Amino acid sequence: MLRMVPLPRFAGEETGACCFPPPCSEAKRGRGTTRRVVEGARRSALGYLGDEPMSRTQGAGRAAAVAVFLAAVFVAIPWAIASTGRTDLYYTLSSVALLAIASGGVWLTFYIGRINIGQGAWALAGGYASAVLVATYGWSFWLSLPAAGLICAFASVLVGLPILRLRGVYFSMVTLVLTEVARLTALALPITNGARGITSIPTPGPIRLFGLTIVPAFDSLAEPNRAFYFLSAAMMTLCFAGLWRLVHSRLGQLFAALRQNEDLASSMGVNVPLLRVVAYAISSFLGGVGGAIFVAIAQSIYPSSFTINDSVNFMLNCFLGGLGFVFGPMLGTLVLYFGWDLLFQTGPYQLLIYSGSMILLMLVLPNGILSLLNLRRRAP
Amino acid sequence: MEQVIANGLYLGAQYALIALGLTLIFALMNVLNFAHGQMYVLGGFVVYQVYGLMKLPFVVALVAAAATLAVLGALLERFLFRTVIRRSEREESTMLLAAGIAYFLDAAILLMFGEKQRGVHKIVSGVFVWDNLILPWDRILVAGLAVLFIVAFILMMQYTKPGRAMRAMAQDRTAAQLMGVPVQFYGLVGFALGAMLAGLVGGLLVTITGVNSGIGGPISIKAFMMVMIGGAGVTGGAIAGGFILGMLESVGLTVLHAYGDLTYLAIFVAMMIFLAIRPNGLMGKPWG
Amino acid sequence: MTDPILAVRDLTKRYGGLTAVNEVSFDVQEGEILSIIGPNGAGKSTIFKLISSFVTPTRGEVRFRGEVVSGLAAHVVARKGVVRTFQETTIFKGMTARDSVIVAHHLRSRASLFGFFFGTAAARRDEDAFGRSADEILDFLGLGAVRNELASNLPQGHLRALGIAIGLAADPKILLLDEPFAGMNVDETNQAVEMVRAVRDRGVTCLLVEHDMAAVMKISDRIVVINFGVKIAEGTPAAIRADEKVIEAYLGVEDESIGL
Ligand SMILES: Nc1ncnc2c1ncn2[C@@H]1O[C@H](COP(=O)(O)OP(=O)(O)O)[C@@H](O)[C@H]1O
Numbered sequence: 047m048l049r050m051v052p053l054p055r056f057a058g059e060e061t062g063a064c065c066f067p068p069p070c071s072e073a074k075r076g077r078g079t080t081r082r083v084v085e086g087a088r089r090s091a092l093g094y095l096g097d098e099p100m101s102r103t104q105g106a107g108r109a110a111a112v113a114v115f116l117a118a119v120f121v122a123i124p125w126a127i128a129s130t131g132r133t134d135l136y137y138t139l140s141s142v143a144l145l146a147i148a149s150g151g152v153w154l155t156f157y158i159g160r161i162n163i164g165q166g167a168w169a170l171a172g173g174y175a176s177a178v179l180v181a182t183y184g185w186s187f188w189l190s191l192p193a194a195g196l197i198c199a200f201a202s203v204l205v206g207l208p209i210l211r212l213r214g215v216y217f218s219m220v221t222l223v224l225t226e227v228a229r230l231t232a233l234a235l236p237i238t239n240g241a242r243g244i245t246s247i248p249t250p251g252p253i254r255l256f257g258l259t260i261v262p263a264f265d266s267l268a269e270p271n272r273a274f275y276f277l278s279a280a281m282m283t284l285c286f287a288g289l290w291r292l293v294h295s296r297l298g299q300l301f302a303a304l305r306q307n308e309d310l311a312s313s314m315g316v317n318v319p320l321l322r323v324v325a326y327a328i329s330s331f332l333g334g335v336g337g338a339i340f341v342a343i344a345q346s347i348y349p350s351s352f353t354i355n356d357s358v359n360f361m362l363n364c365f366l367g368g369l370g371f372v373f374g375p376m377l378g379t380l381v382l383y384f385g386w387d388l389l390f391q392t393g394p395y396q397l398l399i400y401s402g403s404m405i406l407l408m409l410v411l412p413n414g415i416l417s418l419l420n421l422r423r424r425a426p
Numbered sequence: 427m428e429q430v431i432a433n434g435l436y437l438g439a440q441y442a443l444i445a446l447g448l449t450l451i452f453a454l455m456n457v458l459n460f461a462h463g464q465m466y467v468l469g470g471f472v473v474y475q476v477y478g479l480m481k482l483p484f485v486v487a488l489v490a491a492a493a494t495l496a497v498l499g500a501l502l503e504r505f506l507f508r509t510v511i512r513r514s515e516r517e518e519s520t521m522l523l524a525a526g527i528a529y530f531l532d533a534a535i536l537l538m539f540g541e542k543q544r545g546v547h548k549i550v551s552g553v554f555v556w557d558n559l560i561l562p563w564d565r566i567l568v569a570g571l572a573v574l575f576i577v578a579f580i581l582m583m584q585y586t587k588p589g590r591a592m593r594a595m596a597q598d599r600t601a602a603q604l605m606g607v608p609v610q611f612y613g614l615v616g617f618a619l620g621a622m623l624a625g626l627v628g629g630l631l632v633t634i635t636g637v638n639s640g641i642g643g644p645i646s647i648k649a650f651m652m653v654m655i656g657g658a659g660v661t662g663g664a665i666a667g668g669f670i671l672g673m674l675e676s677v678g679l680t681v682l683h684a685y686g687d688l689t690y691l692a693i694f695v696a697m698m699i700f701l702a703i704r705p706n707g708l709m710g711k712p713w714g
Numbered sequence: 715m716t717d718p719i720l721a722v723r724d725l726t727k728r729y730g731g732l733t734a735v736n737e738v739s740f741d742v743q744e745g746e747i748l749s750i751i752g753p754n755g756a757g758k759s760t761i762f763k764l765i766s767s768f769v770t771p772t773r774g775e776v777r778f779r780g781e782v783v784s785g786l787a788a789h790v791v792a793r794k795g796v797v798r799t800f801q802e803t804t805i806f807k808g809m810t811a812r813d814s815v816i817v818a819h820h821l822r823s824r825a826s827l828f829g830f831f832f833g834t835a836a837a838r839r840d841e842d843a844f845g846r847s848a849d850e851i852l853d854f855l856g857l858g859a860v861r862n863e864l865a866s867n868l869p870q871g872h873l874r875a876l877g878i879a880i881g882l883a884a885d886p887k888i889l890l891l892d893e894p895f896a897g898m899n900v901d902e903t904n905q906a907v908e909m910v911r912a913v914r915d916r917g918v919t920c921l922l923v924e925h926d927m928a929a930v931m932k933i934s935d936r937i938v939v940i941n942f943g944v945k946i947a948e949g950t951p952a953a954i955r956a957d958e959k960v961i962e963a964y965l966g967v968e969d970e971s972i973g974l
């Protein structure tokens with residue numbers, strides 16, 4: 047897909063924001079548990095969902111982490127790009143943000159205990175939905191964006207009802223096949239224009255409210271890529287904030303219950319099939335939204351825009367970041383994407399080194415990068 | 427008509443052998459081997475190297491392919507999968523590892539053998555003609571060898587000590603361990619055997635369809651489908667799934683000839699509907 | 715006799731050629747402790763799965779307070795008040811004891827799930843109420859001290875109790891306990907027996923499957939005996955002890971498998 051981009055100079059920028067340990071408010075709990083609570087605060091600020099009682103005294107730490115993250119994404123990065131003139135990075139970072147959104151969806155299906163290797167299908171479906179609405183029916187991009195997400199969510203309910211009954215590798219394999227189904231469908235349908243795809247899709251128009259222009263038309267801007275970066279980053283922030291809230295709400299608790307034991311959950315009266323479909327629909331919604339913005343940036347879409355490779359990568363992003371962390375997929379996407387780009391200069395050895403280091407990483411950190419935080423806790 | 431069935435059987439025999447390897451690894455190790463297709467490709471290239479370039483006899487080439495893949499499988503199990511299974515919190519992590527290995531093999535094969543489609547000269551020439559049925563002799567030979575390997579595999583699983591041990595392990599790993607089966611060792615054997623089967627099919631089919639470095643992924647997906655149709659982790663299921671997919675492809679490509687990719691779309695959709703009705707495939711055990 | 719809370723009629727389940735449960739009928743009265751006993755593989759767990767609607771019967775039906783519940787989805791039956799625990803110690807491994815019990819309060823929530831997403835006042839009220847109720851249940855079952863332990867770190871006895879706690883949190887009218895005393899020593903069993911009695915005294919009807927004869931005899935108001943999927947006897951503990959068909963059925967099997 048959109049990979050071969052020149053070498054970035056400061057890939058660490060966003061990572062720094064992600065991993066920043068927030069200054070924790072000293073716990074007001076019992077003496078012995080202080081250390082645990084503080085650590086809990088640090089990790090829960092990163093969205094760790096593991097095996098520890100969630101402490102509720104981390105407001106300050108969390109707020110600081112969020113502030114640093116927002117400042118880095120919306121101020122520091124644009125400033126650094128402006129001052130170094132590396133405007134190509136806008137495009138790269140937009141891609142990372144959009145892929146992270148789709149990966150976040152995959153992460154949610156992981157969260158209910160399903161390994162989803164089919165997000166490419168929904169990214170493709172969302173991309174096509176937006177492309178057709180904008181290019182063929184003349185919709186505004188801004189309307190097509192939620193529409194694409196909702197179309198994916200709706201379609202994924204229909205697909206999900208039967209396939210979510212499958213567990214383990216069966217579900218994984220079916221979702222993998224689903225990506226192929228999406229590609230072949232895009233090739234076969236008249237409305238998607240077969241292998242030629244849809245090209246010359248207009249860029250997003252303006253948003254006007256009460257005669258006021260809130261967002262200018264993208265093609266009127268000197269740097270549309272900058273606008274796309276802000277759009278993608280804002281969407282990513284929104285999606286992950288939503289995800290974070292979701293898994294910390296009651297719904298999230300029920301999702302976790304599903305992952306750990308579907309039978310027990312249903313014996314307590316939890317409507318397991320419904321919740322599974324809800325999670326899958328949200329996941330596909332994220333895939334569709336990510337795909338739709340991607341298409342708006344590329345101004346074109348083909349059946350091969352999202353393939354099985356992308357589906358696998360979405361899954362890898364989640365694994366690599368750490369499945370126990372809401373923000374794992376964000377970090378995983380960043381690392382994998384920039385890792386791949388950094389290796390560009392190794393020429394023919396790019397894939398070899400890339401996959402080799404992935405294997406090594408698995409050996410050293412089988413529970414994802416963010417699990418480093420847990421290690422530090424265990425070795426005092 | 428006979429032609430369609432004969433083609434289906436020929437494809438089915440190959441597919442069944444691929445699916446057997448995949449299902450064996452899954453049953454013993456609970457690992458979904460994403461790299462199965464790449465192992466197939468590697469087997470094809472070994473035969474291309476030994477038989478096609480070095481001009482050694484085909485049998486030697488086939489043995490070389492089997493040995494290479496068996497060793498590769500054993501090494502992967504011993505040094506990668508075993509470690510990750512031991513250290514990881516979630517057993518799905520092996521999927522990431524398998525995907526990484528798939529990419530790695532893809533890259534390595536591309537570097538070693540280039541991206542060109544490679545073929546070798548026919549192992550036997552001539553065509554078998556009977557009524558309106560036309561089959562080249564080499565296809566018949568290759569299908570026969572595949573069936574022979576399948577039968578040998580089944581006999582081994584049924585009647586030899588390692589076969590019995592592996593069956594016990596597939597049934598219930600803990601129980602097998604308590605009965606004194608060295609599960610680690612047989613995990614390694616099973617992995618080597620599964621990889622070897624993939625390599626053997628690659629080695630057989632390179633004589634007919636040739637091989638190129640890009641087909642690993644698609645082969646893996648086909649293997650997944652066969653295993654799903656038949657039921658994961660079951661020998662009979664893998665064989666049934668292989669023949670069913672072979673038949674479907676053969677029929678579909680004839681009937682939907684004009685539409686090309688529609689065959690696969692139809693097969694995929696049919697399979698998803700089938701799985702919605704029978705979540706464990708034809709013969710699979712209930713999952714989880 | 716009053717109307718039974720649960721009526722099982724001609725319940726039959728076939729798996730392929732095997733008839734796991736064959737024409738079993740019995741009633742459960744409100745507030746009693748009824749035990750189902752029988753050798754391994756007799757079909758006891760299958761009866762539980764049928765009652766809780768985890769599997770649909772081949773024939774026959776289950777009525778809860780006069781209403782047919784077989785054929786409904788498992789979670790619907792659970793919401794009506796028929797809650798089962800599992801034979802294997804089935805828990806949420808990655809959660810603390812307290813969190814597991816809180817999750818199990820889901821049924822009682824009045825706020826919508828979206829209310830919980832946005833943290834509305836009703837949702838927060840429910841959240842607090844669930845926490846208090848969970849603590850109460852944990853204390854009641856003697857799990858107060860381990861409430862913040864990971865469920866997967868708890869010893870066997872505590873796990874069984876946690877299974878019951880999760881069941882109780884779902885606000886059952888009738889609780890189905892599958893081998894609640896399995897893997898316990900005599901002391902633990904005695905404690906668990908008291909626990910089940912206490913649960914009954916809270917007004918929850920209890921239906922047990924159990925191997926431990928001593929415990930069964932001590933705890934049950936009535937006993938139903940199943941052999942090869944068929945009900946061969948039903949009555950008070952004293953009557954069952956004297957029943958010839960029961961003795962015969964049990965003489966045919968190894969002592970250890972019935973825990974005599
Ligand atoms: N899902 C199933 N498929 C096939 N047979 C089953 C299934 N569940 C239970 N059985 C069979 O039904 C019989 C009764 O099992 P079960 O109710 O678990 O016995 P118990 O709990 O009394 O030990 C056993 O022979 C068992 O093998």
Ligand SMILES: [Mg+2]
Binds near residue numbers: 759
């Ligand atoms: Mg039982």
